[in-house]
Amino acid sequence: MDGKEGYAVRKSMEILVALGEIFGAKSLIDVGSVQVAGVSYHNLGDAGLEFLNSLAADGKVKVLTTLNPAGMDLENWQQLGISPDFADKQNQVIDAFERMGILISCTCTPYLIGNLPLYGEHVAWSESSAVTFANSVLGAKTNREGGPSALAAAFVGKTPCYGLHLDENRIPDIHVQVNTPLTKLSDWGALGYAIGKKAENKIPYITGVKAAELDELKSFCASVVTYGAKPLFYIKGITPGAELQKQPTQTVTVEQADIKAAYDAINDDVSDIDFVCVGCPHCSIKEIQEIADLLKGKKVKAGTELWVATSRTAKQLADKRGYTATIEAAGGKFACDTCMAVAPLKGRFKALATTSAKGCFYSRQNLMKTKMGSMKECVETAVSGKWNN
Numbered sequence: 001m002d003g004k005e006g007y008a009v010r011k012s013m014e015i016l017v018a019l020g021e022i023f024g025a026k027s028l029i030d031v032g033s034v035q036v037a038g039v040s041y042h043n044l045g046d047a048g049l050e051f052l053n054s055l056a057a058d059g060k061v062k063v064l065t066t067l068n069p070a071g072m073d074l075e076n077w078q079q080l081g082i083s084p085d086f087a088d089k090q091n092q093v094i095d096a097f098e099r100m101g102i103l104i105s106c107t108c109t110p111y112l113i114g115n116l117p118l119y120g121e122h123v124a125w126s127e128s129s130a131v132t133f134a135n136s137v138l139g140a141k142t143n144r145e146g147g148p149s150a151l152a153a154a155f156v157g158k159t160p161c162y163g164l165h166l167d168e169n170r171i172p173d174i175h176v177q178v179n180t181p182l183t184k185l186s187d188w189g190a191l192g193y194a195i196g197k198k199a200e201n202k203i204p205y206i207t208g209v210k211a212a213e214l215d216e217l218k219s220f221c222a223s224v225v226t227y228g229a230k231p232l233f234y235i236k237g238i239t240p241g242a243e244l245q246k247q248p249t250q251t252v253t254v255e256q257a258d259i260k261a262a263y264d265a266i267n268d269d270v271s272d273i274d275f276v277c278v279g280c281p282h283c284s285i286k287e288i289q290e291i292a293d294l295l296k297g298k299k300v301k302a303g304t305e306l307w308v309a310t311s312r313t314a315k316q317l318a319d320k321r322g323y324t325a326t327i328e329a330a331g332g333k334f335a336c337d338t339c340m341a342v343a344p345l346k347g348r349f350k351a352l353a354t355t356s357a358k359g360c361f362y363s364r365q366n367l368m369k370t371k372m373g374s375m376k377e378c379v380e381t382a383v384s385g386k387w388n389n
């Protein structure tokens with residue numbers, strides 16, 4: 001804090017100490033990795049870019065640090081209709097992060113590309129779905145950092161020890177009994193909506209879920225925190241550490257009617273769809289394979305765009321397996337490094353179809369009507385331009 005390590009470290013220590021004082025932290029704690037959000041120029045503006053450049057002048061990260069999605073595909077931005085002015089500013093943002101020594105990963109699924117914390121490891125991540133995944137599915141420990149506090153942790157290698165870093169704050173305080181089967185990916189988004197509303201600002205301990213795949217948990221993490229819960233949950237028999245926790249006494253249930261009500265709340269009354277976007281959180285290679293299989297021999301309807309949002313790493317695997325060629329031959333577009341929430345899309349599309357409850361939440365803020373359904377329903381909508389459910 002005395003400035004001996006330069007401006008970026010001094011500024012970072014000021015941020016971390018202020019945070020620690022506000023939340024009553026007794027000490028700083030070492031972090032194993034950092035995930036930085038606040039990458040899109042659309043959200044940062046010139047003031048944010050200036051702040052990043054001031055830190056990049058002498059700041060170098062001390063731990064593995066990965067980056068959340070940016071406002072555009074860093075290579076194929078023109079194909080996605082991004083203006084050259086925006087691209088220029090976005091590239092300046094990326095350049096500042098690169099000078100800091102941050103991996104230009106531009107994904108909200110850093111755990112799929114090598115930033116994979118261990119059980120019990122302290123990290124400082126921002127981006128609500130990734131934070132929830134780290135805490136709940138991996139059993140790592142992180143607060144929901146803002147962009148500046150995550151960056152500060154990266155420059156210092158430490159974060160204030162409060163909140164979800166402390167075991168006493170990781171105890172579940174509401175029991176959610178799920179009494180309905182989950183049959184498709186978007187049901188997990190609907191479940192996240194239902195639980196998020198019932199467990200507002202609480203840590204749910206969930207029972208009644210028989211099995212879960214990685215992509216389902218990824219989707220649930222995004223949804224449950226977007227719609228109100230804390231970025232930590234336990235699913236009995238599925239997520240790590242659930243067996244160490246006591247079932248809370250307050251119990252609520254999720255019934256078939258709650259799932260239907262979630263779909264009703266998320267879905268607007270619209271049938272003509274001009275934008276289909278899957279990959280919120282970013283698509284895994286398995287999801288890309290599914291999209292390629294569903295699109296084989298078909299064509300995306302003229303006047304409708306299909307975006308597959310994913311990390312560049314997953315796209316490189318898809319290139320090798322031929323999935324990219326199949327999707328692009330059908331008229332689909334890859335949106336690497338970016339997503340529907342952080343790209344400058346306001347006013348560009350009227351109606352979205354997606355697999356993601358979180359995607360619907362943010363796309364409404366971009367003035368789109370929304371529909372949520374399975375991967376199959378989304379791909380069929382891309383081909384017909386109509387939502388048929």
Ligand code: F3S
Nearest residue numbers: 108129280281339341
């Ligand atoms: Fe990721 Fe963007 Fe969704 S950051 S979780 S794809 S809103």
